[in-house]
Amino acid sequence: MIKSSFGKILGIAAAGVIAAGGMLASPAATAGDAAAGSDVFKSECSECHSVQQGRNKKGPSLFGIVGRAAGTLPDYNYSDALRHAPWTWTADKLHGYLSQPAKQANPGTKMKYSGLDNAKQLEDLIAYLDTLH
Amino acid sequence: MPTASIQRARDRQATRGAARWFPWLGLVAAMLLFASHGAQATPAYARQTGSACADCHAGAYGPALTPYGIRFKLNGYTDTGGKGGSLPAAIQLIGTRAVPAGSNSKDTTQLTEADLYLAGRISDNAGGYVKVETDNDGHDHFHTKLSNVDLRYVAKDLTLAGHDAMFGVSVNNSPGFEDPISVLPSASNFGPPANSGTLLNPSSPNPLATHVIGAVAYGLFDGSWLGELGTYNSLPRSTQSDVGYTPSSDPGKLSDTGYLRLAYMKDLKRQFFSAGLVALTTKRQLPRNAPKDDITDLGYDLSYQFLGNREHIVQMSYVNILEQRDYGSVLAGPVPGLTSKQHVAAHDQTLSATYTFRQTYGITVAHLRSTGTSDPLRYPPFGDPAVTSNLYTLFWAPFGKEGSLTPFANLKIAATWFRFTRFNGTSSNVFGAPPGFPVTNARDLDEFSISASLAF
Numbered sequence: 001m002i003k004s005s006f007g008k009i010l011g012i013a014a015a016g017v018i019a020a021g022g023m024l025a026s027p028a029a030t031a032g033d034a035a036a037g038s039d040v041f042k043s044e045c046s047e048c049h050s051v052q053q054g055r056n057k058k059g060p061s062l063f064g065i066v067g068r069a070a071g072t073l074p075d076y077n078y079s080d081a082l083r084h085a086p087w088t089w090t091a092d093k094l095h096g097y098l099s100q101p102a103k104q105a106n107p108g109t110k111m112k113y114s115g116l117d118n119a120k121q122l123e124d125l126i127a128y129l130d131t132l133h
Numbered sequence: 134m135p136t137a138s139i140q141r142a143r144d145r146q147a148t149r150g151a152a153r154w155f156p157w158l159g160l161v162a163a164m165l166l167f168a169s170h171g172a173q174a175t176p177a178y179a180r181q182t183g184s185a186c187a188d189c190h191a192g193a194y195g196p197a198l199t200p201y202g203i204r205f206k207l208n209g210y211t212d213t214g215g216k217g218g219s220l221p222a223a224i225q226l227i228g229t230r231a232v233p234a235g236s237n238s239k240d241t242t243q244l245t246e247a248d249l250y251l252a253g254r255i256s257d258n259a260g261g262y263v264k265v266e267t268d269n270d271g272h273d274h275f276h277t278k279l280s281n282v283d284l285r286y287v288a289k290d291l292t293l294a295g296h297d298a299m300f301g302v303s304v305n306n307s308p309g310f311e312d313p314i315s316v317l318p319s320a321s322n323f324g325p326p327a328n329s330g331t332l333l334n335p336s337s338p339n340p341l342a343t344h345v346i347g348a349v350a351y352g353l354f355d356g357s358w359l360g361e362l363g364t365y366n367s368l369p370r371s372t373q374s375d376v377g378y379t380p381s382s383d384p385g386k387l388s389d390t391g392y393l394r395l396a397y398m399k400d401l402k403r404q405f406f407s408a409g410l411v412a413l414t415t416k417r418q419l420p421r422n423a424p425k426d427d428i429t430d431l432g433y434d435l436s437y438q439f440l441g442n443r444e445h446i447v448q449m450s451y452v453n454i455l456e457q458r459d460y461g462s463v464l465a466g467p468v469p470g471l472t473s474k475q476h477v478a479a480h481d482q483t484l485s486a487t488y489t490f491r492q493t494y495g496i497t498v499a500h501l502r503s504t505g506t507s508d509p510l511r512y513p514p515f516g517d518p519a520v521t522s523n524l525y526t527l528f529w530a531p532f533g534k535e536g537s538l539t540p541f542a543n544l545k546i547a548a549t550w551f552r553f554t555r556f557n558g559t560s561s562n563v564f565g566a567p568p569g570f571p572v573t574n575a576r577d578l579d580e581f582s583i584s585a586s587l588a589f
Contacts, residue, residue, distance in 0.1 A: 039442035043403045046443070047188045047201040050535055056214050057183040077215035 032120075037128025040121045048111075051132050059111060065089050066130045081108030091126050098122060175223035175250040175262075176542045176588050178205065179533070183214030185540035186533030187492040191438075191446040193533035194545040194586065196322055197487060198315045199440065200400040206313045207353055209285030209301055210253060210260030221253030225588045234579035237571075245269050245584070248280070259286045278377025280343055281319075282306045296355040303349045307342040308365055308392050309333050311349050314407050316434045316450040317394075318483065323452075325501035328557065329479045329511070329518035331430050331456040332413055334503070337479075339419060341365065344373055344384045349392060359409075361394035370421075385419030396434075405438040411454070424461025430454055446489040454481045464510045477506035479518075492534050499524040507558075514565030517558025525550045542589035553578040 041051070048059040055061050060076040070085040071078045085106060087093055099122060102111040116122045179186050182205070187193035189202030198206065205212050227246040233239075247267045254260040264280035287301035309317035318324035318334045319342050330337025349363030367387045370380060396409030411432045416425040432454030439447040456479040464473035485499035501522045509516035526549040533543035553575040556563040560575045 042442040043440065046535070047184065047199075050183070052535065055183065055535075056216070057188075058212055058214060075216070 032123030032125070032127030034124070034127040034131050036121075037124035037126070040116075040125040041128055044116060044121075044125065062129060063132050065132060066091060066094070066126075079108055079110040081106050082110075091130060094126050094129065095122060098125070175225075175252045176533075177219070177221050177223040177250060177252045178210065179541040180219040181214070181221070181253050182212050183216070185535050185537075186530075186543050187443075187535075187540075190533075191440075191443075191448055191489045191492060192487065192495045192528060192545075193492050193530040194528070194543050194588070196315060196320070197448050198313075199438070200398075200405045203313045203315070203398070206315070207287075207299065207301070207351075207359075208260075208289060209258065209287035210262060211255075211257060211285075211287065211289075213254060219253065221251060223250040223252065223588060224248065225250065225586060227584055227586045229582050229584040232581045234581075235573070235577040241271065243269055243271075243273065247275070258288065259284075261285060276377065278343070279306075281310050282343075283311055293354060298352065298354050300350070300352045303351065303361075303363075304346070305349065306344070306346050306368075307335065308345070308347065308363075308413055309411065310342070311351070311361065311363075312394060312409075312411075313359065314396060314398060314409065314434075314436060316407070316409070316436050316452055317411060317432075318452065318454075318481070321450070321452075321483075321485075323483045323485055323499060323501065323524075325481050325483055325503040326520050326522055326553075327479075327481060327503035327518070328520055329505035330503050331432075331454045331479050331481045332415070332428060333411065333430050333432065333454050333456075334481045336503075337481075339382060339384045341367070341384050341387075344368055344378060344382065345387065347390070347392065349394075351394075356400070357398055359394070359396040359398065361392070363392040365390045365392060365415075383419070383421070385417045385423075386421040388416045388418075388425070390415035403439070403441050405436075405440065407434075407436045409434045418461075426461050427459040428456060430456045443492060444490070446492070447486065448489075449486045450483070451485075452481075452483045456480070466510050471510070473510040474506060474508050477508060477511075479503070479505040485524075493530055495526075495528050495530075497524065497526040497528070512557070515558050519555055519558040520553070521555040523552045523554065525552070543587075545584075545586040545588075547584050547586070548582070549584065550581050551579060552576070 045062070048057055049062045050057050051062055053061060053063040056073070056076045060073045066089055069088045071083040097105045098116050100115045102109050102113040116125065176186065178189070189199055189205055191197060191199055225248040226244065228243065229245040230242045231240065245268065249265045251263040252261065261284040263282050265277065266280040267275050267277040269275055283303055283305040285301055285303050287299060289299045291298045291300065303311040305311050307319040309319035312320045315321055324330065324334040324336035327334055327337045332341050334340065335342035345365045345367050347363055347365030349361050351359065351361040353359050365387060367384050370383055373383060374380065391414050393412040394409065396407055398407035399405065411430070411434065413430040415428055417428055418425050432452060434450065434452040436450040458477050458479065460475050460477070463475055466472060480503070482502045483499060485497065487495055487497040489495040501524065503520045505518040507516045512518040526547050528545055528547040530543055530545045531537060532539050534540055554560060556575045556578060562572045563575050564573050566572050
């Protein structure tokens with residue numbers, strides 16, 4: 001248990017470093033149109049995710065998602081696959097995750113999503129998610 | 134409600150002696166059921182999932198489902214927000230100001246319906262929907278009955294030949310209510326008012342809806358291909374009485390009943406479309422000691438939804454069901470040798486469209502048509518059972534969405550004009566009143582109503 005917690009802390013710390021690097025290395029990821037991304041969110045994500053802080057639906061709240069360590073909202077029941085995921089949701093990570101089927105990006109996840117293959121919409125969506133603070 | 138208008142008109146005819154020209158009037162207690170448009174959703178589901186009403190229903194109050202709502206129904210009402218512990222119950226109250234068109238009909242303002250829903254998940258694989266409905270008979274006498282029931286067991290997240298698959302069983306009391314796309318009449322509540330409707334139309338005389346019990350096994354392949362196969366049997370008359378139905382609404386004794394539904398649906402996120410087939414075949418004895426009638430319904434349905442960013446939503450559907458009947462016996466006419474027809478058809482069609490703005494304001498327009506083989510003995514006074522009607526509804530549902538006062542409850546204010554253009558095959562003197570008797574035209578059955586529905 002202690003080992004597991006320690007590993008998790010290490011993972012989060014490592015993810016934070018990677019996240020910082022990722023955010024610096026991918027200015028294009030936030031170059032999308034956040035207003036257009038709001039529309040993308042409504043059609044692609046809003047049924048399962050709320051943008052309100054503390055409001056979980058079938059999926060966890062996406063308030064503050066950019067910069068959050070994966071699987072760490074305290075009041076949401078994550079799958080083991082995401083609870084033990086060693087990454088932080090950076091713009092780059094979201095880009096890679098959302099551009100493919102969720103079960104491929106994170107085998108074992110509860111999330112059912114086929115992926116967003118429209119590059120412009122994906123950029124806009126991530127720009128919108130980055131505003132949720 | 135138009136049902137009340139029609140019943141009043143018929144009562145008037147009957148009390149003035151016209152019943153002797155229409156002997157069947159006294160035998161058919163519930164000739165028409167208004168295509169009511171109450172909710173089939175419950176805030177209990179919203180509390181269970183954390184979702185807003187508007188996630189499953191474009192207008193935030195149902196009954197038409199969004200693709201997300203369709204998946205929730207297919208998943209056996211088991212999806213959850215993960216917290217657990219929500220109360221699987223909800224209440225709906227409906228008050229109505231009804232303004233019937235007939236000159237002898239009185240305007241009424243009353244609590245028309247109070248419903249209790251027991252709805253929600255039992256486990257990861259089992260869930261259900263049960264509606265107990267209490268209706269006002271128009272004189273502030275309330276009558277409680279068991280309305281729709283749909284209990285499901287599902288096996289989800291399976292893989293078949295490399296594709297997503299799921300299988301389930303629905304135990305329900307209305308053929309078509311289990312339809313996940315919710316366009317079939319029992320699920321949409323859009324059954325055309327009918328003198329000779331199909332078995333799949335809950336507005337038909339002696340309907341199967343809520344008077345039978347059956348099981349339907351279903352499977353969904355690759356998220357798009359739906360197959361359902363099931364069977365039904367009518368509830369014993371004593372059980373029907375126990376759950377609030379009168380003997381005159383008995384659908385009769387059923388045997389060799391089979392139900393089939395096939396559909397293809399495609400969720401494109403911003404749009405959705407579906408195409409489906411439905412079939413029901415049975416041997417029916419009505420009354421229960423009568424010879425068996427062979428009855429087969431065969432129908433198809435199409436639906437389309439434009440969802441976009443949910444600012445402007447358009448939902449359209451068309452359902453066409455043809456019923457072939459081979460009566461086990463014929464009615465004898467007043468003239469020797471004149472009998473009713475043995476091989477006949479009934480045909481129900483519904484075309485509906487709803488536009489919803491910001492998941493709050495909406496308009497629904499529907500054209501409902503029920504026709505059948507002409508038969509002077511079965512369908513007096515003109516031998517034509519055709520009924521054509523239109524529904525126009527403006528509604529406002531301010532809550533039930535993210536950012537509203539509450540996403541888990543809702544209010545719906547609706548103004549509805551239900552209009553009849555043809556009844557008994559004609560637009561004028563629809564009950565064939567002889568000279569000297571009051572005449573009822575089809576438009577006299579129209580009704581304007583304003584209703585307030587509250588679900589919490």
